[in-house]
Amino acid sequence: MLDDAAGLSPPAALAEIERETRELGFAMASEARAGALLRVLAAAKPGGWFLELGTGTGLATAWLLDGMDSASRLITVEAERRLAAVAERHLGGDSRLEIRIEDALNFLEAEREQRFDLIFADCFPGKFEGLERALRLLAPGGFYVVDDMLPQANWLAGHAPEVYALLNDLEGCHGFARVELSWASGIAILVRTAEAIVP
Numbered sequence: 001m002l003d004d005a006a007g008l009s010p011p012a013a014l015a016e017i018e019r020e021t022r023e024l025g026f027a028m029a030s031e032a033r034a035g036a037l038l039r040v041l042a043a044a045k046p047g048g049w050f051l052e053l054g055t056g057t058g059l060a061t062a063w064l065l066d067g068m069d070s071a072s073r074l075i076t077v078e079a080e081r082r083l084a085a086v087a088e089r090h091l092g093g094d095s096r097l098e099i100r101i102e103d104a105l106n107f108l109e110a111e112r113e114q115r116f117d118l119i120f121a122d123c124f125p126g127k128f129e130g131l132e133r134a135l136r137l138l139a140p141g142g143f144y145v146v147d148d149m150l151p152q153a154n155w156l157a158g159h160a161p162e163v164y165a166l167l168n169d170l171e172g173c174h175g176f177a178r179v180e181l182s183w184a185s186g187i188a189i190l191v192r193t194a195e196a197i198v199p
């Protein structure tokens with residue numbers, strides 16, 4: 001019988017990261033099913049270059065690392081040092097990972113020559129602002145992933161129209177294959193085709 005919560009087998013570091021996340025009262029953490037999907041996508045790109053915008057405490061980071069092979073690399077970008085410190089404590093020993101403490105929009109601009117095989121855009125930059133900057137960094141065949149596309153209890157007033165506008169923008173992206181999933185908090189995935197033109 002299909003059970004979407006069964007058999008997720010989380011990464012080893014996850015329980016401790018979750019414990020510290022609760023202690024910090026950090027309420028924007030990604031859920032396990034989103035992580036499990038990211039792990040599958042990461043496993044589809046051997047030797048891949050991965051980018052996460054908005055590390056938080058490192059939950060999705062841990063899932064991505066769990067799917068990556070030894071030749072893959074992940075850069076994760078977080079503005080708040082105290083949050084990234086949790087990821088650093090539990091995942092910082094992994095030589096495939098680079099944690100950057102900086103503004104994600106600045107990162108997207110500074111790294112405009114870089115190409116990634118998967119971008120998990122989990123903060124405003126690269127998602128609600130600078131979407132095209134993020135899509136430009138996607139390699140052909142690369143995945144662009146966002147979550148929290150379904151209404152969430154912690155949404156601020158006025159956030160719903162921003163989400164609908166984003167879904168509309170994603171639908172309007174030419175040269176990308178797209179799917180929306182009622183999975184976890186609501187996921188949208190674009191895959192860049194070789195023909196994609198990003199302004």
Ligand SMILES: C[S@@+](CC[C@H](N)C(=O)[O-])C[C@H]1O[C@@H](n2cnc3c(N)ncnc32)[C@H](O)[C@@H]1O
Pocket residue numbers: 028029030053054055056057058059060061077078079080083102103104105122123124125
């Ligand atoms: C939804 S949470 C990320 C959750 C995380 N990916 C996870 O798996 O639990 C968004 C994160 O983005 C960070 N953030 C917000 N604005 C940012 C910015 N301009 N640059 C970098 N990080 C930012 C926040 O501090 C927060 O940790």
